Amino acid sequence: MRNVINVSVSPKGTLETLSQIEVQQLSAAGSGSTYRLFRQCALAILNTGVQIDNAKAILEAYEDFDVRIHQQERGVRLELINAPADAFVDGEMIASTREMLFSALRDVVYTESELGSPRIDLTNSQGITDYVFHLLRNARTLQPGLEPKMVVCWGGHSINTEEYKYTKKVGHELGLRSLDICTGCGPGVMKGPMKGAAIAHAKQRINNGRYLGLTEPGIIAAEAPNPIVNELVILPDIEKRLEAFVRVGHGIIIFPGGVGTAEEFLYLLGILLHPDNQSLPFPVVLTGPKSAEAYLHQLHAFVGATLGDQAQQRYEVIIDDPAAVARAMAQGLREVTDFRRAHNDAYHFNWLLKIEEGFQLPFDPTHANMASLQLRRDLPAHELAANLRRAFSGIVAGNVKDKGIRRIEKHGVYEIHGDESITEPLGKLLEAFVAQHRMKLPGAAEYVPCYRVVA
Structure with missing residues (x-):
């Protein structure tokens, strides 16, 4: 039997107010599509921690869930009806869940309003990149002045216990070196590095560690954000999400995973193989525990068989050595810093990276x-x-x-x-x-x- 709750919640420093038109768009009686999109994202966030990777099953399990947006003099308020009770403690919504809920509202509203703007041009590469930049800037993800230290971690949500523990060890080594973590924000590899880094940041007395989660509506419905995420951004589709990863990330670690990980890996290799990007430093490490060695070699061999030796030279394979992974990434980030300083490229957004349409x-x-x-x-x-x-x-x-x-x-x-x-x-x-x-x-x-x- 489901355990549900009815409650009203207000934002905390993420989205203070909405216009009347935005409220109409987000109401079930309004345009409809914007409301359905936000409802889907909200339900996924409220299901954080639930081990279901089937969006259809989650949506069907809570068919009677509803979210209503009310505009008040002091700001916006959400009324949640038949919401999953696990998102609350003694009737109060868990703080991380509330932050992510209003981050979703912020991103859905901005995405829909920006699409109607005459300055948005999604017909060419430059226009799409500019759109991704504005989405990230609106989410306050871009922080000028910080030297490159954002490490993107890709890998599967469907991994075994040993592989998960390995991702935590790597995240711990990264955190000890004061590096931040960006993942797809869900479970498995998307959670492990953040958890390890959070512990390491506490050891190093770092109280502003960043745990950035980038997702999109189709993914978040199947892979709810993990509670360690302290910055959540919902991009409108998988392509914008992938571009956001490589624009804000300064290096990428790829752990064991499935087809989603292979998709991300091939996207990255395809970009790095472009002639315009051959001299651009971008550290990439393929890694996992000893038990995943066969998987890593299979993926490495697949790249060689389809894309050739040149593609294999764009990344390093490190087996069962978390400290070596962190040292390789730290060294790579120093090279990224030197390159961007020499070429006057921004630290917070990789403008020089060539990405074709x-x-x-x-x-x-x-x-x-x-x-x-x-x-x-x-x-x-x-x-x-x-x-x-x-x-x-x-x-x-x-x-x-x-x-x-x-x-x-x-x-x-x-x-x-x-x-x-x-x-x-x-x-x-x-x-x-x-x-x-x-x-x-x-x-x-x-x-x-x-x-x-x-x-």
Whole structure:
């Protein structure tokens, strides 16, 4: 039996007021779409800690959940009806949950209002990057003057206990070196480094450590934010989220994961392989405990088989050595600092990084779009990486996103076509993910693939 609560909450320093038009947009009787988007994000945040990675299941479990926005003379107030009771203690909402709830309101409101602005141009690369910049600035994520120390950690939400403990050890080593953490804000690898860094920051008497979580509506509904996140930003789609990672992050550590991690890794490699980015320092480390060595070598081999030696040279593989990972990242960040100082590039936003439109334009994983992906050997490496990233993005949607799950239920599995020299290693990597239980949370029902790889 569900345990729910009805309550009213007010913001605390995140979003003080809304206009009448914004309140109308967020009401169920208004435009509708903005309300549904915020309701979905709010329900995910209130479910923080729940081990469910299926957006459809969460939305169906709380069909009677409602959120109403009231504008008052002293600011905005949220009325929550049939909200998950785990988000409250003695009738009071947990502080981190309240902060993230109003961060979601802030981002949904700003995203919707900015899309109608004449200065927003999403038809070209520069305009998209400018839009990402404004979204992050509005969320107060960009802090000029701080030297590069934001480490992005990517990896799976569906990892075993040993792998999770390893991510905490790496986060601890990073925190001891006064580095901050940015993740996708959910469980697993998105939580472990933050938890380790929080302990290390306490040891070093650092009371302003940053634990930045970047997500998007389709992901947050399936992977609720972990409670350590103290800065939450909801980007409008996966492509804006990925660009935000590489624009605000100064280095990236990739832990064991599944298709979502592979998607992020290929996105990163595709960008770094662009000729304009060859001389730009961007430290990347692929790491995990000894028990994950086979997985790391499989991913490394897949990169070599599809994108070649040049791609493998853009990152370092370190097995079972958290201190070595942290030292490598700290050294890489010193190089980033020197480079940006020499080229007058901002510390807080990586303007010099070249990102082509193919990595920025949203990919809608319909069955037709998935089947028509160009996975050809004759493509330039960075273009092939972009298309491989889209293939993994579609599988993520079919696995955990409400819209993708419903498409699979209606039309059957996705078909992914391409040259055999690409589809063969792709198929083997996906089979390994399934065999290693990297597609679902531990304890979930047996995984049923939402795709079929065709040579």
